[in-house]
Amino acid sequence: MLERVEGVVFSVHSVYKGLRVKIMTTFLKFLGASRPFEVMRAKRVHPAAGFTLVEMLTVIVIAAILASITVPAFVSLSTSQGVNQALSDVSGILELAKSTAMAQNTYVWVGFANTVDTNGNSQLCIGAVRSNDGSNNSASTNLSPIAKLLRVKSVLLSTTISNGSFVPASLKTMVATVPTATALTSGQSSVTFSVGGQAFSNTVLVVTPQGQVILQTSTSQAVTSTTAFTDEIELAVQPTKGTVVPASTTDGFAICVSGGSGSLRVFRP
Numbered sequence: 001m002l003e004r005v006e007g008v009v010f011s012v013h014s015v016y017k018g019l020r021v022k023i024m025t026t027f028l029k030f031l032g033a034s035r036p037f038e039v040m041r042a043k044r045v046h047p048a049a050g051f052t053l054v055e056m057l058t059v060i061v062i063a064a065i066l067a068s069i070t071v072p073a074f075v076s077l078s079t080s081q082g083v084n085q086a087l088s089d090v091s092g093i094l095e096l097a098k099s100t101a102m103a104q105n106t107y108v109w110v111g112f113a114n115t116v117d118t119n120g121n122s123q124l125c126i127g128a129v130r131s132n133d134g135s136n137n138s139a140s141t142n143l144s145p146i147a148k149l150l151r152v153k154s155v156l157l158s159t160t161i162s163n164g165s166f167v168p169a170s171l172k173t174m175v176a177t178v179p180t181a182t183a184l185t186s187g188q189s190s191v192t193f194s195v196g197g198q199a200f201s202n203t204v205l206v207v208t209p210q211g212q213v214i215l216q217t218s219t220s221q222a223v224t225s226t227t228a229f230t231d232e233i234e235l236a237v238q239p240t241k242g243t244v245v246p247a248s249t250t251d252g253f254a255i256c257v258s259g260g261s262g263s264l265r266v267f268r269p
Contacts, residue, residue: 083155083237083239083251083252083253085152086124086152086155086237086239086253087237087253087255087266087268089126089150089152090124090126090152090235090237090255091255091264091266093110093126093128093147093150094110094205094255094257094262094264095264096128096146096147097110097128097146097205097207098207098211098213098262100128100130100146100207101130101207101208101209101211102209102210102211104130104134105134105209106130106131106132106133106134106135106209107130107131107134107135107136107138107206107207107208107209107223108128108129108130108131108146108206108207109128109129109130109138109143109189109191109193109200109204109205109206109207110126110127110128110204110205110207111126111127111128111189111193111195111200111201111203111204111205112124112125112126112157112184112200112203112204112235113125113126113127113198113199113200113203114156114157115198116243117151117153120242120243121153121154121240121242121243122154122155122156122240122242122243123151123152123153123154123155123156124151124152124155124156124157124237125149125150125151125152125198125200126149126150126152127145127149127150127193127194127195127196127198127200128145128146128147128195129143129144129145129146129193129195130143130144130146131143132144134209136222136223136224136225138190138191138193140193140194143193145195145196148195148196149195149196149197149198152237154239154240154241155237155238155239155240156237156238156240156243156245157184157185157203157235157236157237158185158236158237158238158245158252181231181232181233181234181256182215182217182230182231182232182233182234183233183234183236184203184205184215184233184234184235185203186215186217187202187203187204187205187215187216187217188202188216188217188218188219188221189201189202189203189204189206189216189219190216190218190219190220190221190222191204191206191216204216205233205257206223207262208223208225208227208229211261211262212229212259212260212261212262213229213230213233213257213258213259213262214227214228214229214230214259215230215233215259229259229260230259231258231259231260232256232257232258232259233256233257233259234254234255234256234257235254235255235256235257236252236253236254237252237253237254237255238251238252239251239252251269252268252269253266253267253268254266254267254268255267
């Protein structure tokens with residue numbers, strides 16, 4: 001009896017299995033499978049992938065927030081780096097002028113000029129020349145550059161620190177501790193020279209063979225070995241956008257040059 005039951009069950013199972021294969025074969029042919037019996041290779045239908053409108057708007061809002069935070073920070077960092085480079089360039093040329101004058105026992109003239117580059121942006125040009133024969137003879141035939149023309153981008157030499165509208169209040173306060181300082185922009189040099197095609201006059205420092213620094217305040221003032229050095233000479237430099245110093249800027253620097261020793265003091269907000 002048990003054997004008959006097992007036989008019936010086996011027959012039913014066989015019929016079910018065969019029917020299932022036929023159904024799957026027909027279904028896979030309907031789906032376009034090239035080999036119907038390889039079920040794993042049958043094509044699967046996926047829903048279309050993409051973003052919903054809400055997801056896209058969320059991403060746009062997040063991107064806008066990040067841009068509003070990072071762009072001003074990048075601009076500020078870029079400006080700060082420009083001022084750092086300007087400070088390095090100005091300090092470097094002044095140190096070079098002093099070392100050249102003392103090492104070669106000659107006079108050196110350092111000139112500053114606010115100019116505009118070919119892109120319409122302000123730049124501070126700095127040139128330095130020495131006397132070939134060691135004297136104070138400033139004739140063009142007796143002068144030779146001690147370095148290439150230096151172009152400091154996106155900055156300008158400001159007016160006097162004490163009342164200059166371009167100088168941050170914090171910088172004025174710091175430099176006020178140097179009461180005897182004379183602004184470089186008040187100079188009236190009798191010397192005119194050129195470096196790299198750029199002419200320099202008026203805002204010119206004279207470095208003596210002893211390393212002392214003189215700022216002429218009159219075009220008729222001669223510089224000799226007995227000319228008294230200027231106690232302190234101040235240079236104020238500000239960053240610009242185009243050719244204009246932003247009204248809200250708090251960056252910049254001032255350098256005070258000691259006339260007696262040629263040493264530099266840097267002031268920065």
